[in-house]
Amino acid sequence: MRKNWIVYPYFGWMIAFTLIPLSLLIFFSLTTQTNQGISFSFDNFQRFFEPLYLQVLFRSLLWAGISTLFCLVLGYPSAFILANLKLKYKNTLILLLVLPMWINFLLRTYAWLTLLERRGLINTLLGHFGIQPLSLLYNDFAVILGMVYNFLPFMILPIYTVLSKINQNLLEAAGDLGASPWQCFCKVIFPLSLPGVSSGVTMVFMPAVTTFVISRLLGGGQYTLIGNLVEQQFLTVGDWNFGSAISMVMIFIILLGMSFTSRYEKTQEGGGLW
Amino acid sequence: MAASLISLVNLTKDYNGTEAIKDLNLQIKKNEFLTLLGPSGCGKTTTLRIIGGFEQPTTGEVFFDGININQLPPYKRKVNTVFQKYALFPHMNVYENIAFGLKIKKLSNSLINQKVAAMLELVALSGYEQRTITSLSGGQQQRVAIARALVNEPEVLLLDEPLGALDLQLRKEMQLELKAMQQHLGITFIFITHDQEEALTMSDTIVVMNRGLIQQVGTPEDIYNEPTNAFVASFIGESNLVEGRMLSDFQLELLGKQLPCVDSGFIPDELVDVVIRPEDLKIVEENEGVFTGNIKSTTFKGVHYEMIVSAGARDWMVHSTRARSVGMKVGLRVEASNIHIMRKAGVV
Amino acid sequence: MVKNFLKKSYLFLIFAFLYAPIIVLIIYSFNSSRSRGSWEGFTLDWYRAMFRDRQILSSLYYSLIIGALSALIATIIGTLAAFGIQRLKRFLQNTVMNLTYLPVLNPDIVTGISLMLLFIFFHLKLGFMTLLLSHITFNIPYVILSVLPRIKQLDPNLYEAALDLGATPSLAFKKVIFPEILPGIISGLLLAFTLSLDDFVISFFNTGSGVSTLSITIYSMARRGINPKINALSTLMFLSVLTLLIIVNLIMARDESNKKRRQNLS
Numbered sequence: 001m002r003k004n005w006i007v008y009p010y011f012g013w014m015i016a017f018t019l020i021p022l023s024l025l026i027f028f029s030l031t032t033q034t035n036q037g038i039s040f041s042f043d044n045f046q047r048f049f050e051p052l053y054l055q056v057l058f059r060s061l062l063w064a065g066i067s068t069l070f071c072l073v074l075g076y077p078s079a080f081i082l083a084n085l086k087l088k089y090k091n092t093l094i095l096l097l098v099l100p101m102w103i104n105f106l107l108r109t110y111a112w113l114t115l116l117e118r119r120g121l122i123n124t125l126l127g128h129f130g131i132q133p134l135s136l137l138y139n140d141f142a143v144i145l146g147m148v149y150n151f152l153p154f155m156i157l158p159i160y161t162v163l164s165k166i167n168q169n170l171l172e173a174a175g176d177l178g179a180s181p182w183q184c185f186c187k188v189i190f191p192l193s194l195p196g197v198s199s200g201v202t203m204v205f206m207p208a209v210t211t212f213v214i215s216r217l218l219g220g221g222q223y224t225l226i227g228n229l230v231e232q233q234f235l236t237v238g239d240w241n242f243g244s245a246i247s248m249v250m251i252f253i254i255l256l257g258m259s260f261t262s263r264y265e266k267t268q269e270g271g272g273l274w
Numbered sequence: 275m276a277a278s279l280i281s282l283v284n285l286t287k288d289y290n291g292t293e294a295i296k297d298l299n300l301q302i303k304k305n306e307f308l309t310l311l312g313p314s315g316c317g318k319t320t321t322l323r324i325i326g327g328f329e330q331p332t333t334g335e336v337f338f339d340g341i342n343i344n345q346l347p348p349y350k351r352k353v354n355t356v357f358q359k360y361a362l363f364p365h366m367n368v369y370e371n372i373a374f375g376l377k378i379k380k381l382s383n384s385l386i387n388q389k390v391a392a393m394l395e396l397v398a399l400s401g402y403e404q405r406t407i408t409s410l411s412g413g414q415q416q417r418v419a420i421a422r423a424l425v426n427e428p429e430v431l432l433l434d435e436p437l438g439a440l441d442l443q444l445r446k447e448m449q450l451e452l453k454a455m456q457q458h459l460g461i462t463f464i465f466i467t468h469d470q471e472e473a474l475t476m477s478d479t480i481v482v483m484n485r486g487l488i489q490q491v492g493t494p495e496d497i498y499n500e501p502t503n504a505f506v507a508s509f510i511g512e513s514n515l516v517e518g519r520m521l522s523d524f525q526l527e528l529l530g531k532q533l534p535c536v537d538s539g540f541i542p543d544e545l546v547d548v549v550i551r552p553e554d555l556k557i558v559e560e561n562e563g564v565f566t567g568n569i570k571s572t573t574f575k576g577v578h579y580e581m582i583v584s585a586g587a588r589d590w591m592v593h594s595t596r597a598r599s600v601g602m603k604v605g606l607r608v609e610a611s612n613i614h615i616m617r618k619a620g621v622v
Numbered sequence: 623m624v625k626n627f628l629k630k631s632y633l634f635l636i637f638a639f640l641y642a643p644i645i646v647l648i649i650y651s652f653n654s655s656r657s658r659g660s661w662e663g664f665t666l667d668w669y670r671a672m673f674r675d676r677q678i679l680s681s682l683y684y685s686l687i688i689g690a691l692s693a694l695i696a697t698i699i700g701t702l703a704a705f706g707i708q709r710l711k712r713f714l715q716n717t718v719m720n721l722t723y724l725p726v727l728n729p730d731i732v733t734g735i736s737l738m739l740l741f742i743f744f745h746l747k748l749g750f751m752t753l754l755l756s757h758i759t760f761n762i763p764y765v766i767l768s769v770l771p772r773i774k775q776l777d778p779n780l781y782e783a784a785l786d787l788g789a790t791p792s793l794a795f796k797k798v799i800f801p802e803i804l805p806g807i808i809s810g811l812l813l814a815f816t817l818s819l820d821d822f823v824i825s826f827f828n829t830g831s832g833v834s835t836l837s838i839t840i841y842s843m844a845r846r847g848i849n850p851k852i853n854a855l856s857t858l859m860f861l862s863v864l865t866l867l868i869i870v871n872l873i874m875a876r877d878e879s880n881k882k883r884r885q886n887l888s
Contacts, residue, residue, distance in 0.1 A: 007706020007718075009699050010762065017759040018725055021736035024743055078636045081629045093633075095871065100640050102863045104820050106837055107856045110844045111643030114650060117848065121646055124660065152640065210729035213822065217844055227731055234735055234827070244739070247732050254729060328782050348785040349794075355786045361779035365801045374797075375787035426787060 028244035044245030053229070057249070060226040063140070064208035067147035068155075071204045072197065074148070075155035079196070080189075082156070083163035094160070101153050109146050109217050116142055116218075138220030146214040147204075154203040162196030163189070198261040206254055226250060278337075279304045279462055280325060280430065285334035287320050287486075294320040296486040298334070302430075302464065303479075307456050309465045311473040312483035313509070318466050321483075322432050325464065326355050354423035355432040359439065360415050362407045368394075368418055369403040375426040393421040396455070413444045420455075430462040437472065449475050470510045474498060482506050503616045504547035511551065514590050518548040518615070526615065529586040531564055533608075537615040547616045552580070552593040554612035563605015565590075569598045644860060651853035668854040675851060681839040684750070685819055688835060692757035693814035699758070700765025700814075701807055707766070708773050722763045733760060734827035741828065748830030756828040757818045764817060765810035772806035805873060812870050816863070 029045070031038050047053070082093060100108065115121050116136040123133040136142060166189065174184045212227030224232075226246065233243030278301040285298040295317040302308050310318035323329040324336060327348035336343050343351060354375075362371050372393055376386045394400045397417035407415065416436060423431055433452075437445045453476045456463045467473055473480050474494040482489040482497060482505075490502045501507035508515050518528040523538035528548060540546065560566050567585025579597045583590045585606055598604060651669070655662035672678055707718055725733055737759065741752045780802065784794035822837035829838060836859070843849045 004706055004709060006702040007710070010703030010706065010766075011718075013699060013759070013762065014721055017737065017740070017755065018721065021733075021740040022724075024739045025732070025736045028739065074636065077632060081633050085629075085633075093637075095867075096637060097640075099864065099867060100644070102816060102820070102867055103644065103860055104822070104837060104840070104863075106822055106840045106844065107647070107852075107859065108643065110840065110852060110856070111647045113844065113848055114853070115643055115646060149639070149643070152636075156636075206729065210731050212731065213841065217841075230731055230735065234738065240739065243735065247735060250729060251732060254727070258727070326782075326786060328785075347791075348782065349788045349790055353786075355783070357779040357783055359777060359779065361777055361783035363780060363783070363798055363802075374784070374789075378788045378793065422787065 025244045025247055028240050029248045032241055044242050045249075047242060048245055048249060053246075056224050056226055056229055059223065060209050061253075063144055063147070063225065064205050067144050067151065067208045068201055068205045070144070070148045071152050071155040072201065075152055075200065076159055076197070079156045079159035079163055082160050083166075094157075097153050097156060097160075105150055106213065106217075108150055109214055112142070112146055112149065112218060113137065116145075137218065138222060140219070140223060142218040143215050143223060146218040147208045147211070150214065151204040151208060154207075155200040158199040158203065159193060159196035162193050166192050202258060202261045205257060209253060209257075210250055277304070278302060279306075279339060280464075281335075281337040282321070282325075283335045283337065285321070285324065285331045285336070287317070287324065287329065288332040293486050298486070298488060300481060300488065300491070302462060304429075304462060305460050307453065307463045307465065307476060307478045309467060309473040309477040309480050310483060311467060311470060311480050311509070312489075313468055315485075316483040317486040318483050319434060322355075322434055322464060322466055325430070326353055326432050327351050352429045353432060354426050354428035354430075355434065356416075356419045356423050356436045358434045358436065360419040360436075362415055362419055362422070364407050366407070367403070368399070368405050368407070368410070371407065371418055372422045372425050374422065379426075389425050390421075393425045396424070397421045412439055413448070416440065416448065420452075424455075424459070428461065430464060431456075433463060433465045435466050435468070437467070437469075445472070452476065474510075482509060484509075499614075501549060501614060501616060504549070504618070507547070507549035507614060507616065512591060514550045514552065514555070516548045516550070516588070518546050520544045520546055520615070524610075526613065529565070529588070531586070533564065533613065534610045535613045535615060536611050537613075540615075540617075545618060547618060549614040549616065550590075550608055550612060551614075552591040553578075554608055555583075555590060555592045556607045557581070557583070557592060557594055557596075557598060558605045558607050560603045560605045563607055565606045567604065567606070569600050569602045569604060572597050572600055644856075647853050648857045648860065650850065651857045653850070668850040672851045672854045677834070677839055678836075678851065678855060681834045681836045684753075684833055685836040688750075688754055688757055689815045689818040692754055692761050692818050693811050696758045696761035696814045697765050697807060697811045700762045700810060701769050701803075703762070704766050704769040704773055707770060722766055725760055726763050726767075730760075730821075730823035731827075734824040737824065738827040748828060750831070750833045753825060753829045753833060753835070756824050757821065760821070760824055761814035761817060764813050765807075768810035768813060769803060769806040772803040776802055809870055809873060812866060816866055819859075819863075 030040055030042070032041050032043050048057075082090070082097075085093075113120075117123075118133055118135065118137070120136075122136060127133065170188055170192075171184055174188045175181075179187060209225075210227050212225060212231045215221075215223050215225045215228055221228075226249070230243055230246050230250065233239050233246060237243075280300075280302040282298055282300040282302075285295055287294045298317070298321065300321075310321060312318050320329060324331050327343075327346060327350075331344065338346075338352070363374065366374070369390055372390045373386050376389060381389075390403070391400070394402060397420055399414060399417050399421070402410070402414070402418075407418070410418065416439075419436070437448050440448060449472055452463070452465075465473075465476065474497075477494055479491065480494055480497050481491050484505050490497060490506045492500075497506065498510055501510060504515055507513050516528060518526050520537075520540035520542065521527050521532065522542055523540075524535055526533045526535045526537075526546075526548065563585075565585040567583050567590075570582040570584045570589065573580045574597070575593075578593045578595050581592045581594065581598060583592050583604060583606060585604075590606060592606070652664050652666070653661055654665035654667065707715055710718065734756070737752075737756045738748070741748060741755075746752055776799065780798050781794055784798045785791065789797060819836070821835075822841060825835050825838055826841070829835070834842075836855070840852055840855065843852055
C-alpha cells in the first residue's frame with residue numbers, strides 16, 4: 001500500500017496549472033514594465049485607487065450587494081416553504097430548483113434579452129394594455145435582474161438544506177416552552193439557519209461581484225464592473241500588470257468575504273450540489 | 275500430545291513505538307477451537323492479523339505445519355478469515371461472494387455450483403444465491419461471511435469478533451452453531467472475542483491476553499477455576515478481588531483475619547491477590563461468619579439474588595438463591611478450596 | 623387553507639420566475655417570426671439554419687471534444703490522485719485538499735486570466751491545446767471531490783478479504799476496490815463533462831486560433847443582439863443537460879438507497 005507515486009501527476013498538474021499561474025498573477029501585479037525593463041512597484045495598486053476605478057469597485061460591490069439582498073429576500077421564504085412542505089413531489093421541486101444551475105448561464109442571461117428588449121415579450125404584453133414600450137434593457141435594472149435570476153437557486157438551496165435538517169423536536173420544545181410561532185421563528189429557526197444563509201450569501205455575492213458577462217449582455221457595455229475592468233485590461237488594453245493588480249483586489253475581496261461568512265460554516269456541507 | 279499446526283515464536287509487533295504484542299509464544303493444535311480473549315487493545319486482533327498475513331510481525335516467527343510463513347502473502351496461506359464486519363463484497367450477490375475464492379482458483383463452474391450449494395446448506399441459507407448482500411439481515415450476512423471463508427476448505431478459520439454485531443439471542447444461537455460446525459468440519463478455529471462468557475461456551479482452549487501479553491492459556495475450566503493472576507480472575511466473571519498475605523503454606527491473612535487455604539509455595543509474608551467468586555461466598559448467621567457486616571443492597575437477577583455485603587471494611591458481591599433484607603446483620607463464610615490465591619501480576 | 627394557498631402561490635411565482643425565460647426561449651425557437659413580440663406560426667427553420675451554420679457546428683464539435691477529453695483526462699488524474707491523497711499522512715492530506723479547493727473557490731475570471739498568463743508567458747499559442755489544458759485544470763478538483771468520499775467510505779477489510787480468499791493484490795483491486803468506487807468515478811466524469819460544456823469564462827480567456835466552444839459562440843452572437851438560431855441551440859442544450867442530470871440523479875438515487883438499506887441493516 002505504499003504506492004504514493006500515483007498522486008504525483010496531480011501534484012505536478014497542481015503546481016503547473018494552479019500555483020505557477022497564481023504566482024505569475026502576483027508577479028505581474030507587483031511589477032511595471034518600463035524602458036529599462038521590469039521593476040517592482042506598487043504603482044498598479046496605487047492606480048486602482050484613482051476615483052475612476054474606485055467608482056467601478058463601489059458599483060460592483062453595491063450591485064452585487066443589492067442582488068444578494070434580493071436573492072435573500074426572495075429565496076429565504078422559498079427555502080422555508082419548501083422545507084416545510086409535506087409533499088410527495090418535494091424531491092421533484094428540488095430537482096427543478098437545481099436544474100437551472102446546470103443550464104449554461106449565458107443562455108439564462110440571453111433568455112432575458114428576448115424578454116426585456118424593446119419589441120420583446122414584456123413590452124408586447126404591456127402594449128396590449130395600451131402602455132408605451134419601456135426601455136427595460138441595457139440599464140442597471142436589467143443587470144441586477146440578471147444577477148438575481150442567475151444566482152437565486154444558489155441562495156435557496158443551501159438555506160433549504162439547513163432548514164430541512166432542523167430537528168422538529170426543537171420547534172415543539174420551543175412551542176412547549178410558550179413561544180409563539182413568530183417567536184419560535186426568530187429565536188430558534190432563524191439562528192439555526194444562519195449557516196445556510198451564510199453559504200447562500202457567499203454563493204451569490206462571489207459570482208455577482210466578479211461577473212463580466214451579465215453586465216456586458218444586459219447592461220450593453222455601458223456599465224463597467226470590476227470583472228469588465230479585468231477583461232478589458234487583458235483583452236483590449238493589454239495592460240497585464242494593471243489587470244493582474246485588479247485581479248488581486250478581486251481575490252482580496254473574495255477572501256475578505258469568505259472570512260466573514262466562513263465563521264458560520266463549520267463544514268462544507270451547506271451548499272453542496274452533489 | 276498432537277503436534278502444533280501453528281506456532282507463534284517470540285512475536286512482537288510495534289506500531290510507531292507502541293507495542294501491540296510483546297514476545298508472544300503460542301502453540302495452536304490441529305482441530306482445536308482456540309479463543310483469544312481480552313479487552314480491546316490487548317493485542318488479540320493484531321495476533322490474528324499476523325496469522326492471516328495482513329500484518330508482518332516486527333520480530334519473531336510464524337510457523338505453519340513446521341514451515342516459516344512470515345513472508346507468505348495472505349492469498350497464499352491456507353487460512354481464511356471471517357471479518358468483524360463481515361467485509362462482504364457489496365456489489366456481488368450471495369452466490370458471487372461465496373464463489374469468489376473458487377473462481378480465483380479457476381475451478382469448473384459445475385464444481386463451484388456444487389460447493390456453493392453445499393456451503394449454503396451448511397449455513398442454512400439455501401435458496402439465497404441471488405439475493406443482494408444489502409437485502410440480508412445481520413445474522414444472514416454473518417452466515418454468508420462464514421460460508422465464503424469455509425468454501426475454500428481452509429485448514430484454519432480465523433474469526434475476528436464475528437458475533438459482536440448480533441443481538442444477544444442470535445449470538446447465543448450462533449455460538450452453538452459455530453461450535454457444531456467446527457466439530458463437524460474438523461478444522462482449527464481461532465476465534466477472537468472480548469466476551470468471557472462466549473469464550474467459555476465455545477472454546478477448547480482460551481488464551482487470555484492483556485496489553486500485548488498472554489496472561490494465561492488453558493481450558494475454560496482451568497481459566498475459570500484457577501486464574502493465574504488478578505487480571506484473569508477479574509476478567510473472567512464477576513469476582514471479589516482482595517489483597518492478602520501468605521503467612522505460611524496453607525495459611526492466608528485476609529483483611530486482618532487468618533484463613534485456611536489450599537495453596538502453598540509462597541515466600542512467607544508474600545503479598546498476593548485473592549479472588550473469591552460471588553457464588554462461593556455463603557451468607558450465614560452473624561456469629562458463624564469469618565467476616566461480619568450488613569446487607570447494603572439486594573437485586574433480583576432471575577436465577578439468583580445479587581447482594582452487596584459490607585463487611586471487613588469493604589463491599590463483597592454475593593450470589594444466593596435466598597434474599598436477605600437490606601440492613602440485616604449477617605456473617606460471610608468461604609470454603610478453603612474456593613479461595614483462589616494468585617501471585618501479584620509482574621512477580622513471577 | 624388560505625395560508626397554505628399563499629405559500630403555494632409564492633413558490634409557484636418563484637418557479638415561474640426561474641422557468642419563464644427558459645420556456646419563452648424554447649417556444650420562440652419554433653416561432654416563424656423574427657421579432658420576438660408576436661407568434662406567427664410554427665417552424666423548424668431556426669433548427670435547420672442552426673445545423674447549416676458552420677460556426678455553430680464547429681463550436682459544437684469543439685465543445686464535445688474538449689468536454690470528453692478533458693473529462694476523461696481529469697478523471698484519470700483525479701482518481702489516481704484521490705487514491706494517493708487517501709494514503710498521505712494527515713497533515714499533508716489537509717494541505718493537498720486545501721490546494722484542491724483553491725480552483726473551486728477562485729473566481730472563474732481569476733482562474734481564466736492566470737492560466738492565460740501562464741500560456742502566454744511560456745509562449746504557448748492559445749488554441750485547442752490551451753483550452754484543453756485549462757478545462758482539465760478546473761475539472762480535476764471536482765473529480766477528486768466526488769471520488770475521495772467513496773474511497774474513504776470503503777471498508778478497509780474488503781481488500782483484505784479479497785486477499786484472504788486468494789486474490790492477488792492486483793486482482794483484489796480489479797474485482798473489489800474498483801467496482802466499489804466506480805459510481806464515484808462515473809459521477810465525477812459526468813460532472814466534469816457538464817462543467818466543461820457549461821464553462822464560458824475560463825474558455826473565453828484561453829482560446830484562440832479560431833477554436834471556439836458553444837459558450838463562446840453564444841456570447842459573441844448574443845453580444846450582437848437577438849438571434850433565433852441561439853433559441854434553437856438553447857432548446858437543444860437545455861434538453862441535453864436535462865437528460866444528463868436525470869441520468870446522474872438516477873445513478874445517485876440508486877446508490878443512496880443501497881447505502882440506506884445497508885445502514886438500516888447493520
